[in-house]
Amino acid sequence: MCQSALLKRLPRLLQPNQLAIFEACLIGLVSGLAAVSLKQGTGAIGEWRLHLAHQYPVWLVLPAVGSVGGFLCGLLIERAAPEATGSGIPQVKAALGHVSIALNARVAIVKLLSTLLSLGSGLTLGRQGPTVQIGAAIAAQLSDWVPTSPDHRRQLIAAGAAAGLAAGFNAPIAGVLLVVEELLQDVSGLTLGTAILASFVGAVVSRLLGGGGLNVNMTGLHTSFSIAELPLFIGLGILAGLLGSLFNRGILLSLQFNRRVLKVGLPWRIGFAGLISGLAVAFLPAVLRDTSGLQGVWITSELGWKITAAIFVTNFLLTMIAFGSGAPGGLFAPSLILGSALGYLVSTAAQNIQGMGIPLGVEFGEGLVTTLALTGMGAFFSAVTRGPITAIVIVFEMTTNFNLVLPLMIGSVTAYLVAETTYNGSIYKHLLASNGIHLKPETAIDTRLSGLTAADIMQRRVKTVSSQMTLDEAMQAFARSHHRGFPVVDSGKLVGIITQADLTRITDRQLAGDQFLNLIMTPNPVTVSPTDPLTQVLYLLNRFKVSRLPVLDRRKLLGIITRADIIRAEADKLSGDKQAGLKIEPSYVVYQTRAPSIGQGRLLVPIANPQTAESLLQMAAAIARERNYELECLQVILISRHQSPAETAVSTTISRRLLKRAARLGEEWQIPVHTQVRVTHDIAYAILEAIKDRHIDLLLMGWKGNTSTPERVFGSVVDTLIRQASCEIVLVKTPPSASHDAPPTLDRWLIPTAGGPNSRQAIQLLPAFARLTQQPQVFLCQVHQAEQLPSDLEALKDAMVFLSNRLRCPVVLRSVCANSVSEAVVDLAQKDQCDVIVLGATREGLLQQVINGNIPEEIARQCACTVILVRGAIE
Template structure:
């Protein structure tokens, strides 16, 4: 108990440290984005930048097209030279570290990720800031674990602490940060892992609120907050279900588009510099044309100003917002596909909000009597896109609520996000995070399962028939015995009370075809057999078989073989797989200890 208390206290202190770093990391990262945005767009050094307001037109005029190109050259140099892991949207690399690298993340990743992503965003790249913050927090968690030489389960928990704290500090969503860590990063759900995550996210949120203020990420007008979301009854509810269906398809298209463009750029001749320049040049042209014809750059950066316009009711033209959704998807795919560094969470919010607003506009044309607010459909669209594309459905519902404080939308949020998630899951198994790893041949668990059967006694859980025969018995004698059993029995061969070996059921089934009945069973027996106690748990039995490198075990009351009467059960590796879904456990489950 004393040792466990010390471990918990140590984890709590380290979680506070991770939360502090993530909180101040979010502060520094935002400042970096502001600095680079002002440098690239206006040629001045300043940290003044409000993401909820559209960027002013740059003093460079048409030369603004060159700004993303310059940013692309710098980002490519940083990534290629110092940290290839910093390329892309970050979260897949954290998941990779958790599942395939035992929680080890190289120290330079955090610094290079912060610089590369802030330059990508500041120069007009259509990416978000949450992915880099997650990677920064996770990197510090991994580094702290290595410095303190703690066990692997604690190292993985600290990585989740960093990721959740980064989300919490960035969006002022402490509960959403906990849920994000739970759904995406944690491989063990228990008090010893959840409490550190809560401590880290709470700490980071306090730091974020101290500097950014205690207000939601997006401001909804009072009329929207007071508007009954289900005022039209069943027609409104049906509309939200349809919105979930549409955004589920859009989430699939968003995910595939990013990796399709990545493959496209990889097939292009030239080097990484040229590819990234081409992608960002197209984004620069899109920015300039939107400024000339729509009044703002719109697709550049995180895009929160556009979302805020929709929520304020200032951007309701259905054709324009639908066009912005398509252009943002294209710009994000070009930015990330060509080699930029940045997150996908913010683009998902943008696409979801614009699709939601376009859906409301179209609905008002087709069904004027349906009382649905564009701001509400934008909120629901954001949650649907995030939940469906990332696979973190619960996180999406709670985070969008925390980001808007619109409690009236909770029920439609839950329904629509569930529909969107199911549609995307039906169309493709991978999420926007796991698809990058699946393309490398790395399989990520689809669930964290509680393997309750592992703690049960193997003998009572696996009741395989067996029989004891003399070591001189023949195959024909064993086959004759099989007639009295519904399942093929396992045969234990004994000679003068001494164990000779075990003939598994699969060997007997195979031996029926083509082998003579007078064949000695001894020739078919596995002589390397484990002897275990009859009250052994399934988990311990698996460990014993692995340790002794056996595939078959006999059970006796005291774990010793005295005579044939001592045997109370026989278990083969095939029995374990068949009766306990062991293959699923080996593929998806993780033990909580080292």
Template sequence: MGFRMAIDHLQTMLYGTDDLQHLHSFAQTMPWYLLLLIPVTGGLVVGLILNRFTDDGRVCSVADVIEGAALNDGRVGLRAGIASAIASMITLSSGGSSGREGPVVHLAAVIASKVSDWLKYDGVTARDLLGCAVAAAVSASFNAPIAGSLFAMEVILRHFAIATYAPIVIAAVAGTVVNRLAFGNIAEFTLPQASVLDFYEELPAYLLLGLVCGLVAVVLMRSIFWAESVADRLQQRTGLPAALRPAVAGLLLGVLAIGFPHVIGVGYETTAAALTGQLLLFEALGFAFVKAAAVSITIGGRMGGGVFSPSLMMGALTGLVFGILATAVFPEVSGSETLYALAGMGAVAAAVLGAPISTTLIVFELTGDWQTGIAVTTSVSLSTALASRLVDRSFFLTQLERRGIHLAAGPQAYLLAMLRAGAVMRPAADPKCAAESACRDMVAQGLCVEASATLEAAMPIFDRAGVDYVPVILRRPDKDGEAEILGALFQVDALKAYNRALAATAAEEHS
């Protein structure tokens, strides 16, 4: 809640309006140079913070929390995490076109990591505590206790263990209480009237909407990754300092905001307009294209923020466009175009997050409309099924895959990357280790692994060379890189360690 209120206060200072729910409308009356100057200044400050306090100059996000849950005993970095939260707060306050939920999730993970360090929690306990923190943060951000608890299990922990359920739900309820003490029991979006699916003949349209939304979600995700790759190449070719990259992104955003002020910030005003049918066909279509560009610039330019709110806006606009066309072509069997907007909002967001269950519930809890379940779940199911085939399951898992972290395929793929050769090898002094002379001959042939190498790198050597073991070495810089033989990694030992890790993961998931 403090993060959310800090954004509100800073945004009020920068844009000079207390009515943040209608910021975009107010921005239309502002001088063009202020719309340009504010995001540039914000980007400059963000660049200085990230390049001073992070290793790679990028904002930590939900992907880092998923990585922490899977590979790092439920922990994320403290220094980079705090810097990322401040950078995202500045980005969202100064007009960055992204969402606040991703930074909130990571900030919760930072707090959970610190508490786990204090209490000396490791393994399943630390991961459960991380899940509790995320559930509370999402619930406090959305006033959505059911969706918050399921989001933590579906997206972060990526399993639904019974033993994990109770503490996570309690944490989600606590987060919701905090939200309601501050804002009351108020839905984020208010629909004009109850949306009802009047005709079952209309269901095929929602199936088609799901496929359309799945493609839109893929286009949005790939646009962000393409923008990031292009920005990387341009930065290398031009020699642009990394600290200035967010400022350049802010400049591009400012240029967009002059003509399309709806790209500023989270975008809930435009989302609400789509859900209430206040936009015309070409207006909604144009807004969707410009919003996709703005989100790609913001995240590709390393300004910070998350993708959930932008995906809600993209989904609502997509659904509204589809609904306008559907009701015009088949008026005799079509219901409300705003119901299509609601279903589209859930469908695009679910595909981006790779979380059909929690996203569906978030849509219901955000709008307070539970009578649209058939339409929303129909579209969500098709969108996630299609999008998950065209990317690595979700936006976050694709981010990790691009960094060489293979979590999308499940524990059978990533557990090998958690085990080090030095931890599994037989030491040279062990009587059951290989002979030193044989190890030296293999090292001379290049058949060896560093002690810091993972089993993911070591296991292919056994199949490729047809050997039962490989020497484990340590390069000594003080001796011109001479290889010191520490021991030998046997294939049978590596397989035993892998099986133990798989068994432990299965036990946690079925606890």
């Protein structure tokens, strides 16, 4: 595409600062246009809906329009972009937290159209949340068109979100604060500069074209505030904090109800919510049947407290129903509406109390009532979003009234503190958690990755091939090597790369073996420079779906980086010890026994917990018997860093008792069993030394299923082993109730599979594990998202055939459609009453779980059964 080619040339034509300015202006312009289109479109559809309600019975028109519009909205999202559900802000937070969630032009368009349908149909949601996702999606699409670093991409997405909020509210400062306070939490110069410029452009475009904020007249406001009125504003903040927490809980309960009770498709859920909203609004006064009517509650006090209270309750409930259905729409505008109504009700209640003869020392007038209503807007917004600064600035920018700043600060901060005390965390954090996404602090990630560059992790000795090598010679080179790809170098310059995937072109194009390699190689491959940080390397590997990156300096090949190199290099960063000043000495073997070396390989079992040792040894023996392996049992004694392992006296009585149990089991299974006891400063490194010294092929060890250690995925020891151990690894989490006298039941097995190499290795372990039970049953499943067809069904069928032939027991094949892998697996395990879940996880996936969240940990934490995680050997 010419457009794409032109955009890719921009980084070469512009300086970095100039490129950032250009991108920010473009993002702000498009976000502003989208916000204006959304406002004008929802207004036009709303007028059409009200026009029909005047011509025909309102109790028939509003529910009909709501249900049909909601159904069409859900159908559009389900078919085109499932990521467009809800407000969109949780999706943006997840994308900024390195979670793989689609943000592109398709999502932006679907979000715009579906929000038009949902809001135009009468659902009581806001359009400002969707504009945040639309702006972020536009920025993400631009970053895909223009090559950039992962850090710069995140800054662009944050700037797009800021521009979306600024255009929705005509509040550019609030857009910037949203980035700092809620989304990116970064105050670097580039982040602030890009966000400020994008917000400014978005707000200007929106205001020039009539986008506007809420549909209220903010001019000529009369406000007042005095010290005597302070208790009123504190009380309003407390009430807003309590009701805001209740509102958040209601939103989450509504989502759970739709997912677990209704269990119908998204179109039906949104259509049902539209039907209820239409019926409820039909019984409100005619002036309030449009969203703009509700948004004017705070300024039209002529309605009286009874109607205002009814509006508050109705809007409170209808927003929970609409949002819980998954309808596209935000919580910003509903929060402000509810807050304004709450502020008016508090002022009415205070006037009635004073009218009953209880002196409050306050003179009520139009200025105080207006101030309470506007303060309520900020307070309720702060309680829901947990962004008090953003709340203060949004209301201030909408009114441009400096007299409101102090009461807004009092009400918003009070509401925030009360809400945090009663229900910790913003609504967006809980929404992500309900989908199994737990974002880790960005500062921790940056600290871990900050010191590594491509030069630190690359392999300097690289085997290369020439473009003039024949195809037959290339195939022989692959056959003789364990490498899956080679750089192609001519005259010391990189001209391409050849991988095993490229070899398929020989057959597809029917090429002769004496033709040259340049016919099938990939020219101009993706490369990095030696000074590129690890974040850039990871970004390129994931974006271009490659497994290796050549490292170049002016086209000269310096080295190559594979995914395994990154795992090994980053392990030192991830396992950094707090006592780094004390050197870790090699472990010392204080006890060992040897059996005849007659096996074809060795399986290592570290034994630590006597309660689970029996079940681990049984599994290890079953695998060893199936593969004709010898069993190596290890007990580790940990000592202080201030002591030397070779000179410290330790007692091995308990250790030898555990190891003798393993020796007896070996005699029962007729398997050679070796044992050893090591004294060490670090358990993980003692196990790694045993793996190296004893040439271990497979490591089987216990796993708690969760970790309380910050910045860890599986725990300190397991994290180190799973990244550095070159052998195959099997982690076993046994149920809490398991013990030596009551071993876990292992009859019903659930194997989720994606068809990858480690999934196949997990499946190949089943024949060995089947030795542990008399009547095994196997459930083989694949989880895929709603918008995607099941991938690699052939691999799934092959696995079923393999298990059916080897196990000779029932094997049930299932394909599950779900947005959350962990939730789907947990639900399936509970439904089928499975005893064991076997998971195969790729090595690079384990590395990314540090950033993206840990699916195996989520499954193990929620399931009371045995969970087994398999990771293949590292090349």
